[in-house]
């Protein structure tokens with residue numbers, strides 16, 4: 114992380130270059146412009162810390178009597194998974210403790226959010242100070258944007274989007290199979306609502322993606338020749354206006370869902386049951 118942009122740089126670049134009006138301050142803004150990037154960094158840091166710990170601990174991720182599976186362990190594809198939690202078989206044998214049980218999709222989900230257009234804005238500002246806020250001079254003397262390695266890789270976002278659609282389908286299946294009663298057959302408890310709300314919001318976030326908007330119809334020239342794609346593009350565009358809110362909401366629902374499953378699986382609380 115670069116130094117906090119509070120002092121005047123000595124580089125003579127940007128607003129301090131020779132041809133610009135001579136103002137010594139980095140910014141003349143008097144509001145708390147540093148607050149949003151600070152909150153962003155704290156929020157992202159908290160999620161990364163929680164998700165990392167939970168992905169590695171291998172405890173309390175499956176509730177056998179109700180078939181609740183936390184999204185951080187889905188799909189669970191190895192022999193190390195507790196019995197019943199592998200909805201798609203166990204093609205992988207035992208895994209050493211340093212490999213998370215959700216290793217097949219976790220890197221792709223990380224890549225999906227890292228290359229997301231909204232998150233790029235968020236961490237370019239809050240972590241790299243590029244810029245820290247509008248009309249606040251950067252601490253960097255050089256800027257190449259996303260034209261070089263490694264940042265040129267951000268252009269692969271659509272491929273992470275395709276994988277995220279598949280993972281959303283898997284999470285949907287998990288939410289459906291979780292309608293399981295203690296005595297077998299159909300069951301319905303508070304955990305089902307938690308899992309269902311999470312998966313619906315995950316779909317909303319995934320479908321509100323900027324790449325999805327482009328793929329659905331954004332790259333077309335003549336909407337009149339493609340009425341169906343025009344309709345899809347219109348719906349995705351409406352969702353897309355909420356993309357930032359959905360990015361944060363789904364971080365929250367992922368943590369809450371995992372936390373709820375953890376509490377029930379560890380028998381810290383019991384699930385509120387409506388049916389069986």
Ligand code: FES
Pocket residue numbers: 225228229230231232270274318319321322323324325356
């Ligand atoms: S732009 Fe955010 S998920 Fe695609």
